[in-house]
Amino acid sequence: MVDTGPTALRLDARQDGFQHAFARLLGQKRETSVDVDEGVRAILADVATRGDAAVIQLTAKFDRLDISGGRMRVGADEIAAAKAACKPEELAALAVARDRIEAYHSRQKPQDDSFTDALGVTMGWRWTAIDAVGLYVPGGTASYPSSVLMNAVPARVAGVPRIVMVAPTPDDAMNPLVLAAADLAGVDEIYRIGGAQAIGALAYGTATIAPVAKIVGPGNAWVAAAKRRVFGTVGIDMIAGPSEVLVIADEHANPDWIAADLLAQAEHDAAAQCILITDSPSLADAVEAAVQRQLATLPRARIAAASWRDNGAIILVGDLAEAVPLANAIAAEHLEIETANAAELAAQVRNAGAIFLGSHTPEAIGDYVGGPNHVLPTARSARFSSGLGVLDFMKRTSILSCSPEALRQLGPSAISLASSEGLGGHARSVAIRLNL
Amino acid sequence: MVDTGPTALRLDARQDGFQHAFARLLGQKRETSVDVDEGVRAILADVATRGDAAVIQLTAKFDRLDISGGRMRVGADEIAAAKAACKPEELAALAVARDRIEAYHSRQKPQDDSFTDALGVTMGWRWTAIDAVGLYVPGGTASYPSSVLMNAVPARVAGVPRIVMVAPTPDDAMNPLVLAAADLAGVDEIYRIGGAQAIGALAYGTATIAPVAKIVGPGNAWVAAAKRRVFGTVGIDMIAGPSEVLVIADEHANPDWIAADLLAQAEHDAAAQCILITDSPSLADAVEAAVQRQLATLPRARIAAASWRDNGAIILVGDLAEAVPLANAIAAEHLEIETANAAELAAQVRNAGAIFLGSHTPEAIGDYVGGPNHVLPTARSARFSSGLGVLDFMKRTSILSCSPEALRQLGPSAISLASSEGLGGHARSVAIRLNL
Structure with missing residues (x-):
């Protein structure tokens, strides 16, 4: 018998102490780190040598x-x-x-x-594959x-x-x-x-x-x-942490579909995190009930139930506009928006690995056949990083070329700054070409 | 009296044992790492707490x-x-x-x-600043x-x-x-x-x-x-190592200018590395002589001389085409090409942080006023990374939106793959929307 009883954390953004409880949810440590560094060091040294x-x-x-x-x-x-x-x-x-x-x-x-400016400096960059x-x-x-x-x-x-x-x-x-x-x-x-x-x-x-x-x-x-x-x-590449989904939904959303999406994430790992933000108390209740119902027939119920109980949350907001700053703070790997104004809300979200818009875009479609990458930033790192893409397999070489006249025009500024920085050799490498 | 006597390593690509000596040059450890990790850990914990x-x-x-x-x-x-x-x-x-x-x-x-494909899937991405x-x-x-x-x-x-x-x-x-x-x-x-x-x-x-x-x-x-x-x-961002320049030059290059460019890099740090590749034995000799001459009047001569002596190299090749694989292996932070066919050679180089083309583009121009960034990958990391740029301050959110019909078309493939991977919750989140 899987222990599906305990429900997810329930927060209400309109109640006292919400900011504190939300901060604790954000700071919650979900990963148990195993210290294998010494063993790894030895293995790498062995492979490097033998x-x-x-x-x-x-x-x-x-x-x-x-x-x-x-x-x-x-x-x-x-x-x-x-x-x-x-x-x-x-x-x-x-x-x-x-x-x-x-x-x-x-x-x-x-x-x-590649472009040439008014001074005669040709500049640009070239991308090459690794x-x-x-x-x-x-x-x-x-x-x-x-x-x-x-x-x-x-x-x-x-x-x-x-x-x-x-x-x-x-x-x-x-x-x-x-x-x-x-x-x-x-x-x-x-x-x-x-x-x-x-x-x-x-x-x-x-x-x-x-x-x-x-x-x-x-x-x-x-x-x-x-x-x-x-x-x-x-x-x-980035070091991936446990998976996450944030669903923002309004009263018109289908609670069974949302529950299925939350559990699709929860079944990955007990450390996975699934959060629902809604302005509808009745949807909140219906989703929790649907989660419990669906857990009964989910093959990986034990894992999913642990994730939902230990890391899941339902956050009630007074107005969906309040969901935007919360979503930006959570910076979820996956963000589903199932509201009437989904595109409008999405446009205001700055921090998310991937956004899934509308009721007919379950996150799992993106895991397999949507087209976008499913390797996405976890653990709030969508605040500063992107999912995997073509750029991760290329690098950019900048290119600079001065005509003699361009060097004459730009040289004095470079010499001034190099001298200010105490780098006489830098200054000389410019001056020597200008007979200065 | 600055010890300017010792000259840089001299290699000849046409001689026996070159590959071995070149590999040793590439593998040369220039950084002395100080282990400050325990002190840093304590300071970070203190700042986090107090x-x-x-x-x-x-x-x-x-x-x-x-x-x-x-x-x-x-x-x-x-x-x-x-x-x-x-x-x-x-x-x-x-x-x-x-x-x-x-x-x-x-x-x-x-x-x-943002684009919509034939199935009715709207996809794309949005870049936002950090x-x-x-x-x-x-x-x-x-x-x-x-x-x-x-x-x-x-x-x-x-x-x-x-x-x-x-x-x-x-x-x-x-x-x-x-x-x-x-x-x-x-x-x-x-x-x-x-x-x-x-x-x-x-x-x-x-x-x-x-x-x-x-x-x-x-x-x-x-x-x-x-x-x-x-x-x-x-x-x-990347952790920067000691600076590097690779100069590829032919017999027409000005040895005084090249010597000045090598020393501009060498004056940064005794661990800096300056390498010249040329097909001209007389240029090689003239550059070495000019380096010694210019060191006599360089304010930071002590640092530059140590860099040139300990990490500098002049590599003679039989033909400039041979310089290309060497440059790709070196993957220099800065690459100056001062040859008759500079643009042609540059087009063949895959690994370099920045390329400076022609005799009137000393690397120091790029350090200050060229336009491209001077924060560039060191220690051969130009094989897999790029200089600092606008993308380093932005992140990309992927966006996916399926119409009901698109989900009907794509759903079965997603369900098949999810089932193969043993992720029944993923499969269900799609199937539940299709009444499957």
């Missing part, structure tokens, strides 16, 4: 898998066999997702720029084919010439749909390794795996700690 | 400065007095720089997007007004409504040109605090300083460690 030998030994130890003798890389035959093992409708759904993600992200390709990108895919139940697409497709759209996937296969168990997704997304190399040893192999390179310049993708505490440690040697 | 009281006490301790009684913030009168104390030509040069940086960065403002940004400015000799402009102007162009500057003023010494630059750039608040305590105040907020959402700007080991630690609570 390369393949270390990776093979650590894979035998952690994944109970022998990948010696050239079995580290997943072969084309295995990929073909995996695709053959998938149901046709699953492959078709993956292809729909791939095509839609590609169409959306293709619009994100940035423009180069040379090689590593994509980490977790093993076990967190091995999501949709995440393979969401990470690899934007890299491919960016023009990354070499996309390398690593995925642990404990006891030799690999999700065939993950291999199919990698193949569909255009991943170039796949290795059956995981953990900190896989991050080390991607960052430092081994005899088998050439190093990459950036590593993306979700992982457990070991993977996250390893990514933090190799940052600098390679680039990394 | 707020202003901690900041005031730590400032008294480290900067020998009493900022109690409302003296933490720099007043408008002080800013006006500082501007009055600057030379008119310095202020004019700052204004030139500000205007040019603003003109260049204004072109980086990203476009929002609500509040903190700018760290080091004290003492590393207090550069040009860096204030390079950090604050793009934030202003992005539309950041609140820009907060912190700068330590040990013994109450503040560079008036730094205050003038902050004022010119449109900084909203200035506080005379520094070190890890200033980073803590910006990240957590105190009674005097409201918290920001992102912190940018260079700093010493304490500041860098504090930024790493508060990352997540706020966004941070």
Whole structure:
């Protein structure tokens, strides 16, 4: 019997003490951090020193898998066999997702720029794809084919010439749909390794795996700690925290639909956070009742119930306009707006990873086949960061070129500032060209 | 007597063992890391707990400065007095720089997007400025007004409504040109605090300083460690390492000019790295001789000589085309190309923070008045990251909206993938809307 009794926190923005209670909700620590840093340090040092030998030994130890003798890389035959093992409708759904993600992200390709100003200075920038990108895919139940697409497709759209996937296969168990997704997304190399040893192999390179310049993708505490440690040697993406959804709804919203959306987020992780803001007390009650009702038949009810009980909240506001500052403070990974004036409200929200507008846009559509990326900033980081996109797989080189006359015009200002900063060599490098 | 004798490393790409020597040059560790992490942890915890009281006490301790009684913030009168104390030509040069940086960065403002596809799915994204940004400015000799402009102007162009500057003023010494630059750039608040305590105040907020959402700007080991630690609570920019320049030049280049450019970089820091790649043995010799000659009259000769001796290199190639893969591997912060076919060579370089084209574009022009940003990726990170720009002060929210018909079309694919991933709640949130 799943303990579905306890309901979510209920707050009322019109009551005394709301600001304090809201601040406590925002500050609530949902992640339990495991300190694996020392173990990770040792593994990375081992991989940096011994390369393949270390990776093979650590894979035998952690994944109970022998990948010696050239079995580290997943072969084309295995990929073909995996695709053959998938149901046709699953492959078709993956292809729909791939095509839609590609169409959306293709619009994100940035423009180069070059212009010459009145002084004769030619300036601009050029975007280039990162040379090689590593994509980490977790093993076990967190091995999501949709995440393979969401990470690899934007890299491919960016023009990354070499996309390398690593995925642990404990006891030799690999999700065939993950291999199919990698193949569909255009991943170039796949290795059956995981953990900190896989991050080390991607960052430092081994005899088998050439190093990459950036590593993306979700992982457990070991993977996250390893990514933090190799940052600098390679680039990394954000470190993802537990998932979140904020739903803003009015009295016309369907409580069953909203409950389903809240539980879709809650089923990810007991640390996930689901919040409803509404101006309708009756909707608030109806959603809570629907959550309890739906939990009874949800396969992952135990997880979802824990999330809803420990981290869920229903916030009642006097007017939906009050929802905007609350939404900006929460800065949710996912924001659903199911109100009469949804677009208008959305326009006022500054901090959100992704917005889902209207009653017919459940967040789960965005997880799979909407088109936008599902890798989004968590833990209020939408205040300062964006979801994954094409720009994350490119870098911009600025370009500057002065004509002799332009240098004559600009030189004195540069010399003045360099001298003020006590950098005589800087001043000289300009002056020497102007015979000053 | 400055020890200018020892010359830079000399490599020849056509000789045996070059790849090994080049790899060693690339892997050379130039930074000496000081472990201040435990001290930083304690300071941040103190600021998080005690707020202003901690900041005031730590400032008294480290900067020998009493900022109690409302003296933490720099007043408008002080800013006006500082501007009055600057030379008119310095202020004019700052204004030139500000205007040019603003003109260049204004072109980086990203476009929002919204489109509706054939299924009736409306998608797009919206860029918004970060609500509040903190700018760290080091004290003492590393207090550069040009860096204030390079950090604050793009934030202003992005539309950041609140820009907060912190700068330590040990013994109450503040560079008036730094205050003038902050004022010119449109900084909203200035506080005379520094070190890890200033980073803590910006990240957590105190009674005097409201918290920001992102912190940018260079700093010493304490500041860098504090930024790493508060990352997540706020966004941070890249952690800058010692500066670098790579010059690619042919026989027609002026050795005195190139020597001046190499030394302009070398004078920053003994850990700075200056490399020349050329196909001309006579240019190589002439540049080395000019470096030695110019060192004799360089104010910061001791620093520059150490950099050139310990980290400098001249690499001879048989053909300039060979310079391209070397430049891509070096991934220099600054790349000057002074060859007959400069633009052609530049087009082949994928990894560089900034490129300076032609003989009349010394890198120092870009440090001050070119227009592009001088905050650039160091330590080979141009392989995966870009210089500072307007995008660093904005974030992108994706937007998705399905019509009922669009959901009917897309729903089954989402349900299929969600079911494959074992996420029944996700599947239900779609199915419930389709009466499936």
